[in-house]
Amino acid sequence: MRRHQRVTASGVRRPQSERLRRRQRWYFSLMGLCLLLIVLAWNLVRLWSTTAAVAMTLVAAVIPPIAVVIANWGEDR
Incomplete structure (x- = not known):
């Protein structure tokens, strides 16, 4: 069974560097949210x-x- 690959209008996949950048942005955004939740929970919210x-x-x-x-979605090829 073959997976369908996402292609642009020209039929060429996006460059690896662009896909890596997007995955890194998602990863760091989610990890930043994680840190923010922990810091707020332990330092501010626990008081109330x-x-x-x-x-x-x-x-x-x-x-x-x-x-x-x-961050690793779809990059197992």
Whole structure:
């Protein structure tokens, strides 16, 4: 079974450097969000609601594996 490849209007795939840049942007954005959630949860939100801080920490714990999957999506060729 052959996968379908995404092509541009000219029929040529985007350059590797452009795909790498896009994947890096997604990865660093998600990891930045993870750090932001942890810092806010541990330093600010816990003063008002421990439950909300724990929930934010749990969400932040799930983000790194998702970031890795998104950053490597479709690049197994």
